[in-house]
Amino acid sequence: MRKGIMVLAALALAGCGAVEAGRQATTAPTIAPVERPSVTGRLASAVGLRKEQPAMRWGEDNTEWTEAALAALDSEGVTLLSTVPSDVMQFCPGYAAQTRENRKAFWAGLVSAVAHHEGASQGSPRGLLRLSRPQTQEGACGTGEDGAGNLRCAVRIMAREVTRDGAIAGGAEVQGGRSWRGLARSWMPLRSQEKRAEIASWTRRQSYCR
Structure with a gap:
C-alpha cells in the first residue's frame, strides 16, 4: 500500500514538471524576424554615403574635371597642401586652419576659376587653362585633348610656382617691365587686377574657405 502511494506521488510530481516545462516553453520570448531594407531604402543609403563634390566654376556637367583636379592634388600637388602662401588671405581667409580636404577643394576651385576666365568651352578639354606648348613641355603634359591630363599638368605647374615664390599671384615692377610671381x-x-579680384571674391565665398 505504502509503495503504491509513493509511486502515485512520483507520477504526480513528474506531471507537474511537465506542465511547468510546457508553460515555460509557451511563454519564452520569440525572436522577431529581421526586416530586410527595401530597394528604395538601400538606394537612399547609398546616395547618403556618396560624397558631395566641392563647388567649382566649370559647372555641374564637368564633375570629371573636379575629380581629376582633386586626384592630381593628391599626387602632383602634395607640396601645395602643406604650403601657406603669403597672399592666401586674399583668396581663402580660412585656409591656414582648414583640413587637407578643404585645402584640396580650394586649389581645385582656384583652377576652375582661372579656367572660367581663360574661356574654356563647356564640356570640352581643348584649351582648358590654355597651356602653352613650352608649359606643356616643361610640365611633361599630354595632349590638349585630355582634360584630366591638362589638369595634372596645371597642378604640377602650380605646385612648382607657388612653392617657389611663396605666393598665389602677384607682381612687382622691375627694370624693363613687371615681374610676375606665382600663378x-x-x-x-x-x-589682370580686375580678374584676379573677381577670382579671389569667388573663392572666398566658398564653404571650404570660411
Missing part, C-alpha cells in the same frame, strides 16, 4: 607667371587672368 601669374603662367595664367593671364591672374595678371
Whole structure:
C-alpha cells in the first residue's frame, strides 16, 4: 500500500514538471524576424554615403574635371597642401586652419576659376587653362585633348610656382617691365587686377574657405 502511494506521488510530481516545462516553453520570448531594407531604402543609403563634390566654376556637367583636379592634388600637388602662401588671405581667409580636404577643394576651385576666365568651352578639354606648348613641355603634359591630363599638368605647374615664390599671384615692377610671381607667371587672368579680384571674391565665398 505504502509503495503504491509513493509511486502515485512520483507520477504526480513528474506531471507537474511537465506542465511547468510546457508553460515555460509557451511563454519564452520569440525572436522577431529581421526586416530586410527595401530597394528604395538601400538606394537612399547609398546616395547618403556618396560624397558631395566641392563647388567649382566649370559647372555641374564637368564633375570629371573636379575629380581629376582633386586626384592630381593628391599626387602632383602634395607640396601645395602643406604650403601657406603669403597672399592666401586674399583668396581663402580660412585656409591656414582648414583640413587637407578643404585645402584640396580650394586649389581645385582656384583652377576652375582661372579656367572660367581663360574661356574654356563647356564640356570640352581643348584649351582648358590654355597651356602653352613650352608649359606643356616643361610640365611633361599630354595632349590638349585630355582634360584630366591638362589638369595634372596645371597642378604640377602650380605646385612648382607657388612653392617657389611663396605666393598665389602677384607682381612687382622691375627694370624693363613687371615681374610676375606665382600663378601669374603662367595664367593671364591672374595678371589682370580686375580678374584676379573677381577670382579671389569667388573663392572666398566658398564653404571650404570660411
